Amino acid sequence: MMSAPAQPIARPSTRRFAFWRAPMLESLPLRLSVLIICFLWTLPTAGLLVSSLRNPLLITKSGWWEGLLNLFGADQWTIGNYVQVVTSEGMGASFLNSLIVTVPSTVIPITIAAFAAYAFAWIPFPGRGFLFIIVVALLVVPLQMALIPILRSYAGASLYGTFVGIWLAHTAFGLPLAIFLLYNFISQLPRDLFESAAIDGASHFQTFIRVVVPLSVPALGAFTIFQFLWVWNDLLIALVFLGPGGDVRIMPTALFNMIGSRGGSWHLLTAGAFVTMVVPLLVFLLLQRAFVRGILAGSVKA
Amino acid sequence: MAFARMQGSxxxxxxxxxxxxxxxxxxxxVAVLLDPKGGQNLLASIYDLIGNAAGAEALRNGQGDQFIAKIVLAxxxxxxxxxxxWLLFTGVSSLVELFPPKPRDRIMPWVFVVPALLLLGVYLVYPAVATVIRSFQDDNDAFTLANWSSLATGPFLEILRNNVIWLVAATSGSVGLGLLIAALFDRIRRESLAKVFVFAPQAISLVGATVIWSFVYAWQPASQPQFGLLNAIWTAFGGEPVPWGTLFPINIPAEIVIMIWLQAGFAMVVLSAAIKGVPVEVTEAARLDGASERQLYFQVIIPMIRGSIITVTTTIAIATLKIFDIVMSISGGRNHDDVVAVRMFTEMFQFFxxxxAAALATILFIAVLPVMILNLRNFRRQAAI
Known part of the structure; x- marks a missing residue:
């Protein structure tokens, strides 16, 4: 894959950016260092994946790299670790719990935020500027500030340990960023759209459904992915509002408990960790562009 | 259908x-969801209806088709x-639309913003104020400074020191590495493929990442085979096996490495986009003036992407400040590696x-206050234009 040496130097039409990067482009040390970085970054995860598929008796007897050297050894590989983790360690039920927690905790805030962002951007009402300033101020407030009082009221309102309780918490904690991002997007839509909708006699609600939502799909999608991953991977809010055990345990909590109870059982820990990573990695690989947009969009999250 | 004909009214x-x-x-x-045994009870009632009394009985005793009950609940x-x-918004909006135009248009914006304002008020504004007040109260709600003065004692000074180490090392490590990788990857042909490898850890949970790295750090007595990658390499070079994840003081950098591994990809993506935004004319001019590649980077490109560097640094710094999952999973903060967010959790649930705990939360709040003020000032400036 050498860059063709016989070519004349200036080929601006095909490699527009090559010119300004020319001096070091694709030199051997550069390529080597890129390869090394990619290798180092992947190595820990690769070790986890390989180990999760190894015979439990072998995992602590030899390094996973030795397993790779002995690729066709008898009794080297098994999916038994995964079977045990999903069934007797309860990761299967936790997977369902994670879905129950994550999907509404993504849809509810984005719906509420979209309506609010539209109103903040395009419908004049008294106090609009002041209320939006509060939203901006709340962007970086650490959610730790909310835990103690809310936990107290949850105990009183028997919302502790319920899915509804954690939906509301995730919704509220996601709202400032969601409103802020969607406001930035929706307020940039052309004014003509709203004027002609008003002339056509469309109400605010109809304008929202027929004009704002279809045009805001990129922003809505980006935030959906960000919030989905954030909730799916969250440990703190789940530990505080759902508790460490019981029927409502989500996957990060389940994995966290396994570290405590099965600290030495690497065949279970590696398989368990990989089970929790499947959905986010799929989202990452399938929706890469939207994923990057989402992560970038969420970059101001507190 | 009959309905189709009488559409209008x-x-x-x-x-x-x-x-x-x-x-x-x-x-x-919602009632089913609020019931801790909601799924089981609902499925049991369904079983009763269809005459499967045995199945219903088993479910109510916590046995039988638990998994189906879970799926029903899901x-x-x-x-x-x-x-x-959606029903809530559609419902209330269509009710308001039955009003005459004038009051309708006055009420409608509130229909749109009140749910958001209510949640923000109940879940963020009120609790934040209550937490600050609580930090000045004892268990009988009487005024005290004890919560704050106790933070000046030994273990808490250690916690604050750890947070500062995290803040400096994890933030500068992530941003520095991200910048370096962005600059390197910018010059190869398969850039987007290479980026995938560094960026992928962003997708996974911090708990998952901690398990991944705990396996790298795994320790066995010297007489046993080292299956942890780091100790295998370390002993191959003649070192004694080290419990990297649990032995103070090496455990703190070992934990910070996990954070850098996760966050460098984020810094890389943002900064790489910024580097690509530097106009070709600028870099060309610098080259014509005889700037070396290194000078080009440090004296032209980095100053030009300063805004992006500040954004990335703030974002990672805020995330690092509140670091919880990594320390909680690796030790619970028991090996002199405790941090504010973990200690707050321990104070709440272990020491009650x-x-x-409120004072610790308030410390985090005070630490982000400058960012909040900056955000507000930026927003005011933009709104003014």
């Missing part, structure tokens, strides 16, 4: 009924959680000392 009469029915169903769903949760919120 018929629809407006049917709609409220449909919405009321829908909201009642949603309320029933279906209800998704229906209520996703459908309910809400006052001190």
């Amino acid at each position: 018929g629809r407006s009469r049917l709609l409220p009924i449909a919405i009321v029915v829908g909201l009642l169903v949603a309320a029933g769903g 279906a209800i949760a998704l229906l209520v959680g996703v459908g309910g919120i 000392n809400d006052g001190r």
